[in-house]
Amino acid sequence: MKIAPSLLSCDFSVMGEEIRRMDKAGADWMHLDVMDGHFVPNLTFGAPVIKWVRKYSDKPFDVHLMISEPLRYIDDFADAGADIITFHVECDSDIDATIDKIRERGILPGLVIKPNTPASAVFPYLDKLALVLVMTVEPGFGGQSFMADMLPKVKEIKAEAQKRGIDLLIEADGGIGAATIAQAAEAGVDVCVAGTAVFKAEDAAKAIAQLQAY
Numbered sequence: 001m002k003i004a005p006s007l008l009s010c011d012f013s014v015m016g017e018e019i020r021r022m023d024k025a026g027a028d029w030m031h032l033d034v035m036d037g038h039f040v041p042n043l044t045f046g047a048p049v050i051k052w053v054r055k056y057s058d059k060p061f062d063v064h065l066m067i068s069e070p071l072r073y074i075d076d077f078a079d080a081g082a083d084i085i086t087f088h089v090e091c092d093s094d095i096d097a098t099i100d101k102i103r104e105r106g107i108l109p110g111l112v113i114k115p116n117t118p119a120s121a122v123f124p125y126l127d128k129l130a131l132v133l134v135m136t137v138e139p140g141f142g143g144q145s146f147m148a149d150m151l152p153k154v155k156e157i158k159a160e161a162q163k164r165g166i167d168l169l170i171e172a173d174g175g176i177g178a179a180t181i182a183q184a185a186e187a188g189v190d191v192c193v194a195g196t197a198v199f200k201a202e203d204a205a206k207a208i209a210q211l212q213a214y
Contacts, residue, residue, distance in 0.1 A: 001181065001214045002191040004029035004062050006173070008044065008142040009195030015049070016056040018199070023057040025204035026212070029084070030059055031173070031193045034077075036067040039091065040140035047076035054081035062193075064112065064173070066139050067091070071098040078105035086110035086133045086171075089121045099128045110171070114139060119153040119160075126166050131191070132157050136184075137174030142195045146175030151187035158188040178210060185214035 005027045010018035019030055032050055037043040050063065060083040067073065070085075071093035077085055085102050089095060089111050102109035108130035111122045115135055122132050134153050137144035154170050161168040172189045177197030184192055194211060201207035 002028040004031035006195035009199040047080040051080035119156040131169035154187040
């Protein structure tokens with residue numbers, strides 16, 4: 001299992017050092033949640049912050065855009081150093097055009113689905129994607145409880161990708177920790193976003209290693 005610590009759970013006043021801490025603790029990716037206060041009822045940070053903290057780790061920066069018009073900002077996040085950009089199928093931008101723009105910049109594209117969105121919403125785009133992120137909480141805030149009833153969507157997307165011969169990663173985000181990761185792994189999740197489970201752990205390296213073992 002790949003583990004991507006969610007910077008949403010870090011101390012924003014020392015974000016660069018928090019990224020370095022997770023890097024040294026063995027994290028596979030860094031997960032950066034960008035929220036615009038419109039698509040979701042919360043604000044976090046944008047491309048300038050990501051650009052400043054990029055130097056603190058060589059690990060892939062997995063940038064999750066919880067914003068209404070991601071197409072307008074792909075260049076900004078590409079210039080800031082994103083390696084992976086995921087955006088929501090429920091957004092206002094043209095989905096195909098946004099995926100194409102991400103690919104044009106040499107970045108891996110992914111689509112995200114909210115809890116109330118069916119797995120089938122991403123099927124038309126699977127051939128163009130590197131990953132699909134299944135939200136296991138309502139997007140917008142960290143520290144929420146894991147929604148196990150989202151896991152059938154993981155199996156559904158995985159089965160459709162395998163049927164079509166598509167090499168696709170499935171990522172899960174929300175409420176994932178020692179008590180829930182086994183369920184995610186059993187469903188076929190390849191990458192888990194973990195927030196409080198790693199940032200609040202007494203030993204981050206031990207916590208990450210335990211999660212990676214699945």
